[in-house]
Amino acid sequence: MDNITIGLPRALMYSRYGVLWRGFFKELGARVLISEPSSRSTLERGSALSVDESCLASKLFMGHVDALVGKCDYILVPRIASFSHRARMCSRFQGLPDVTRVTFRNAPQKFLTYEVDVNHRRTEEDAFLHLGAQLGHGARESRRAYRRARKLMLRHYAREVRAQEALYKSDGMKILVCGHGYVLDDAYIGEPVLKGLSRLGAVPIRGDLVDRDAALRHSAELSPTCKWQTNRELVGCIAMNRRRVDGIVLLSVFPCGPDAMVNDLLLRRVQGIPMLNLVLDDQSGIAGIETRLESFVDIIRFKEGAL
Ligand code: SF4
Structure with missing residues (x-):
């Protein structure tokens, strides 16, 4: 398999499985x-390639796929349905390989996929x-x-969780930011929120980086x-940590059925x-977010008698 290049879109499940895929x-x-x-x-291109009903995270995904088309032998688009009987993924993850193939049907690009659906006995x-067999490996x-x-991924994730855990013990106003990893990790939509809170003097703590077994x-x-x-x-994560922080930001993208409920x-x-x-959409994006974060931080300061 020497000289084969696999493209990884830096969106959706990349934030959770990027280390596993690379390894x-x-x-x-x-x-x-x-x-x-x-x-x-990335968002403009992804929006142009998507139907209006797609969520902002899926539109960004299409923008990332588009950026890789023609630059690699394969692009990886997994289908992740369930981790157990009661643990499912949003339906968009189940249709992602099909939607991607149809969207790029005129591009001479090959796609690779794998399917995790533990509910139907398809383990990771x-x-x-x-996936290895598709590339000719035994x-x-x-x-x-x-x-x-997988070992690398678990070690990497444990380090990330420890880093967030240390933030709960830091001084200053602590804000738990709860959103999907692919939203918080995203340079265009999630990062500005985390950076905006830091600029306002608060300590943002990521809710997606948590001991998952304990959180479940x-x-x-x-x-x-x-x-x-x-x-x-x-x-x-909120149930475990709500008494250790001064405020909570729920960050989601539009339209997201699971997050809305x-x-x-x-x-x-x-x-x-x-x-x-906070709900971000592809029209307003992050416009106006700074003002809302500022008011939120002021409310907390007022409540704590610091204003
Ligand atoms: S959970 Fe929400 S944000 Fe994530 S893919 Fe599904 S609809 Fe989009």
């Missing part, structure tokens, strides 16, 4: 090409064996590559029935702490 392909001797961080033009390890070689890459257990305190895995992790529930069930619900 797996590297172990198998392939090169990877990662799209550049999002910008206004099986999926990576299949099961043994692919299994070894997958297990090594705690999520039942606020919602025993939430079925979307990444939303449950965020709900659990879950964030509405959180706004009603989490009491006694200032909460800000």
